[in-house]
Amino acid sequence: QFATESSIGERIELINDPVKYQDNYAKVLKYQSQQRKPLSKKQQREFYMSVLRSHAGWKTKYFKRMSLEEIREKFVPVWKQIEDFVPMGSKEEG
DSSP states (O other): OHHHHHHHHHHHHHHHHHHHHHHHHHHHHHHHHHHHSOOOHHHHHHHHHHHHHHHHOOOGGGGTTOOHHHHHHHHHHHHHHHHTOOOTTSOOOO
C-alpha cells in the first residue's frame, strides 16, 4: 500500500511540475509583452503628471487644459534632474 501511495504522490508531482512551469512561463511572456508595448498617450500623460506631482510639487489642478506636449515640456527638465541625481554618499569620479 505504501508503494501505491508514493507512486500516486510521485504522479501528482510529475503532473504538477509542467503545469507550474507553464503557468510561470505564461506570466513571464505576458510581462515581457507588456514591456514591449509603448505607452498610450493617456498612460504617458498620467506618468508625466505623477512624476511632476511627486518631484516638482505640482498640484493636479495645474494640469487642466494642458496638452500632452505642454506637459512633456515641463516633464523633461524634471526627468533629467532625476536621472542626473547623485546620492551624497557615493563617490563620483571627476
